Amino acid sequence: FSASFLWLPRFHGAIAIINDTTFFIFHSNMSTIISNTNTFGMTDYEKRLKPGEVSTGTTIMAIPFEGGVVLGADSRVSTGTYVANRVSDKIAQLSEHIFCCRSGSAADTQTLTDYVKHFLSQLTIETGRQPTVKTAAHLMRRLCYENKDQLLAGVIVAGWDSVEGGSVYNIPLGGTCLKMPFAVGGSGSTYIYGLIDSEFTPGLNAEQARTLVKKAVAHAMARDGGSGGIIRTVLVTADGNDRDYTPGNDLPYGPGGY
């Protein structure tokens, strides 16, 4: 009889995993609970969304280039197997030159976006200048981390500022904040890591970045049930933002475009 034993500080206790379906939880006040709920095999999303809650099972992406960033996302919002919205906009504007891609619970990410938008506008008034992408990412991360128990949100904050130019910050579940040369997220992202790793090079220009984003999201949409619809992209530069969408029958890769 052997078990793997893990101390979980945030739960003030320890978990001993016996087999696939049975584990003990030891709580610091010495009561012991045995649980045999089999949640292995469920995705994080399924375990943590409330019944009926709308999920942006998603593919989102952002690639920076000299002078700005490209953000891209699919447009499917699902409740279980029902597609609640097939043309949703998962790229939200946080400030004039900063956007974020949303994945996870739609309610959570919309609220987070609203808060960050509010804080950034207050900061803009106080400082008299546009906020940096680092600041927006930091604010988002603080909200995600401090409320990590209640939230299911993976966001990518990307935009342009006068200090760094184009930059991309990935903030997955739990509230890490990582500045990256490119970022992907959402349920569909797992299917396209290989594609992006082979196609991405640093030093892409705006058009190349946009083409890569569309191609990668199209591939993810072809394989991930949680992603689909149209591909929305936003090109952010110092001069302004360019919103674009690729209709579902015109995808670079998919049932129509083999």
Add this chain to the structure above:
Amino acid sequence: MASSGSGYDLSSSTFSPDGRIFQVEYASKAVENSGTAIGILCKDGVVLGVNKPLLHKMLVPGSSQRIHTVSASSGVAMTGFIPDGRQVVNRAREEAANYKETYGSTIPPKILGDRMATYVHYFTLHGSLRPFGASCLVGGYDEVTQTPELYMVEPSGTTYSYYACAAGKGRQPAKTELEKLDLSKTPITCEEAVKQICRIIYMLHDESKDKPFELELSWLSEATQWKHKGVPKDVIASSVEWAKAQLEEEEDDDEEDGMEE
């Protein structure tokens, strides 16, 4: 300048008939009784200096600092009631730390100055509180615009951005000297500024009348990677030597002029 408050000066929540709040003006008087503080905005940074009179012979040199670091790249020099100044500096440190925690980047000097001004001003609004009797010179580096900036926060809560500013006992002659430097048109380097501050402070010091003093100097510049630091002792020593030599020259010039007449 010195008009009697006569009844309208008992509380900072009272205006006088000619629209003044005497308590705030009296607070500024408290600053004018204290050692001179000078700040200079340079082309490559900010230099702050304070004349600290040594009131007792038994004081350990270097204690009771007048210049404090508020964030890695901001410093505050104060003059006036030192305990009051310390309170403002502590608040400034909280504001800077809070800004960094919330927004993830160093507080811009303008925001720091604004926050300190708001805090100081608050104490001029209440009958149950007295205004701070200290002026603070705030030097900092703005990471976004990549420029150094200098602000002064007065007991009334007024804050301006300066090329150079002075507060304390010798502020009027100090301001005259600083204006002569014409810093808006011909900015100087930090090393030059250290020399000038030494010269002005020594010029204002009257050997017979004033107590002996310690000169506190700090700077933040490209050379310090924009970190607020004390000016090294050897730099101060050489600048003081230079300052004393300059002042002797000027005295000699004056004597010569006198003899020609």
